Amino acid sequence: MTIDWSNLGFSYIKTPWRFLATWKDGSWNEGELTEDNYLHIHEGSTALHYGQQCFEGLKAYRRKDGGINLFRPDENSKRMNRSAYRLRMPEVPEDFFLDAVKQVVKANQEYVPPYGSGATLYIRPLLIGVGENIGVSPAPEYIFTVFCMPVGPYFKGGLTPTNFIVSDYDRAAPNGTGAAKVGGNYAASLLPGYEAHQRKFSDCIYLDPETHTKIEEVGSANFFGITADNEFVTPKSPSILPSITKYSLLHLAQHSLGLTPVEGDVYLNELDRFVEAGACGTAAVISPIGGIQNGEDFHVFYSETEVGPQTKALYDQLTGIQFGDIAAPTGWIFDVPLK
Numbered sequence: 001m002t003i004d005w006s007n008l009g010f011s012y013i014k015t016p017w018r019f020l021a022t023w024k025d026g027s028w029n030e031g032e033l034t035e036d037n038y039l040h041i042h043e044g045s046t047a048l049h050y051g052q053q054c055f056e057g058l059k060a061y062r063r064k065d066g067g068i069n070l071f072r073p074d075e076n077s078k079r080m081n082r083s084a085y086r087l088r089m090p091e092v093p094e095d096f097f098l099d100a101v102k103q104v105v106k107a108n109q110e111y112v113p114p115y116g117s118g119a120t121l122y123i124r125p126l127l128i129g130v131g132e133n134i135g136v137s138p139a140p141e142y143i144f145t146v147f148c149m150p151v152g153p154y155f156k157g158g159l160t161p162t163n164f165i166v167s168d169y170d171r172a173a174p175n176g177t178g179a180a181k182v183g184g185n186y187a188a189s190l191l192p193g194y195e196a197h198q199r200k201f202s203d204c205i206y207l208d209p210e211t212h213t214k215i216e217e218v219g220s221a222n223f224f225g226i227t228a229d230n231e232f233v234t235p236k237s238p239s240i241l242p243s244i245t246k247y248s249l250l251h252l253a254q255h256s257l258g259l260t261p262v263e264g265d266v267y268l269n270e271l272d273r274f275v276e277a278g279a280c281g282t283a284a285v286i287s288p289i290g291g292i293q294n295g296e297d298f299h300v301f302y303s304e305t306e307v308g309p310q311t312k313a314l315y316d317q318l319t320g321i322q323f324g325d326i327a328a329p330t331g332w333i334f335d336v337p338l339k
């Protein structure tokens with residue numbers, strides 16, 4: 001295996017082991033690690049026809065002492081179960097989820113990038129409806145699988161700002177599935193994302209589907225802005241994905257940086273209140289937003305080329321905690337036993 005750890009992007013790399021369990025007749029089997037990276041599923045699987053599937057994204061971080069951290073994986077488990085509930089899929093018990101994640105990381109430990117490379121191991125838990133079916137109804141069987149791969153930055157600038165564009169499309173409906181991490185939301189984002197990329201923007205900014213006046217989130221991350229009077233502001237909406245990174249930053253903004261955390265409305269015609277802005281998420285980490293294109297208007301925040309000081313400070317706090325260099329709030333870090 002030769003991997004250039006410092007120059008990884010966000011692409012699929014096959015690692016040797018993944019976990020796979022099946023649900024049938026009301027319960028999960030114990031699951032196992034397998035080397036097969038293909039799923040063999042029935043042609044009538046609800047995941048294929050009706051989008052009955054949900055997924056998660058979390059990362060493993062190599063510490064300076066060689067150990068491996070997970071960042072708030074219990075929150076991913078809880079969110080996966082909320083997504084599963086929304087689509088009438090069975091719960092994956094939290095202990096089972098955490099054990100599967102740890103087994104996969106341990107089995108693929110040589111793919112966890114070295115401390116200091118800036119890269120991480122991205123872990124993708126996936127829950128899909130499978131088995132014989134054709135009507136619009138929940139599947140008779142389910143597969144829960146967890147696989148992983150080493151990754152670098154999701155937005156190619158990393159900590160260098162990139163630009164985003166306000167989308168005319170909606171990502172989610174007011175009472176739809178926006179808060180669930182389900183594939184349908186991402187399928188709906190492919191055309192808007194393509195159009196944004198064609199115009200050289202990193203991704204779309206979606207507005208609230210009801211009034212189209214407020215920022216909801218980025219296609220693959222939540223949005224935050226920092227005001228001149230030191231507020232850390234993120235949109236509050238029932239149709240955005242409740243980002244674990246965002247909630248962690250709300251906490252760190254207040255307790256480590258002394259900013260005032262605000263979850264509230266972010267009106268598109270009030271972007272002037274922000275001196276810095278960014279996208280945050282597991283894959284995105286903290287990606288500074290240089291500017292936002294909205295129709296004919298292009299609004300620049302701190303700079304199109306330099307990360308702002310508060311965004312950088314938040315990035316250092318967050319990643320310092322994730323890599324084990326800074327003490328974490330209680331319960332945020334899970335060690336992966338490697339013996």
Ligand code: PLP
Nearest residue numbers: 220221222241243244245281282
């Ligand atoms: N919003 C969307 C649409 C996402 O896909 C993600 C990624 O998971 C996020 C926000 C960020 O969530 P988290 O911080 O839990 O990774």
Ligand code: COI
Nearest residue numbers: 057058220281282283284
């Ligand atoms: C994540 O940050 O884990 C995501 O799911 C974002 C994207 C890769 C879909």
